[in-house]
Amino acid sequence: MIRYALICQHDHGFEAWFGSSADYDDQSARGLVECPVCASTSVTKQIMAPSVAGTKKTAPASDVAAKMQTMMMEAAREVRAHVEQNFDYVGDAFAREARDIHEGRSEKREIYGEATPAEVRKLKDDGVPCAPLPFLPPDPSKVN
Secondary structure, three states: OEEEEEEEOOOOEEEEEEOOHHHHHHHHHOOOOOOOOOOOOOEEEOOOOOOOOOOOOOOOHHHHHHHHHHHHHHHHHHHHHHHHHHOEEOHHHHHHHHHHHHOOOOOOOOEEOOOOHHHHHHHHHOOOOOOOOOOOOOOHHHOO
């Protein structure tokens, strides 16, 4: 069993258990993972620190987890900032534009934007490369 911290498009956070990572991917692709608050099926995994048991005790687990979370949040911020600064934003035309680029009908360039789960499934089924952009983690100076 694997536990994922998830978040919907409306920023409702929740957790769910899956038999394996592949089970989550399959259920998510079929639109079966939904937010318990608003029923949105536009759900993605949140960045979370792995829970790993070890034999050496180098620091309290809470210190290690806090440092890992801080590192992962910073990495997500950097990835998102890089994409926003260097890629073309195409809004809700992402699926169409990604397909046009893939099929040579539009100039080759890096893009980002919005797409529905159904559009993403169709792109992936057709071999068009795409990946979700990480959610922007909260500003560390504003976190309790």
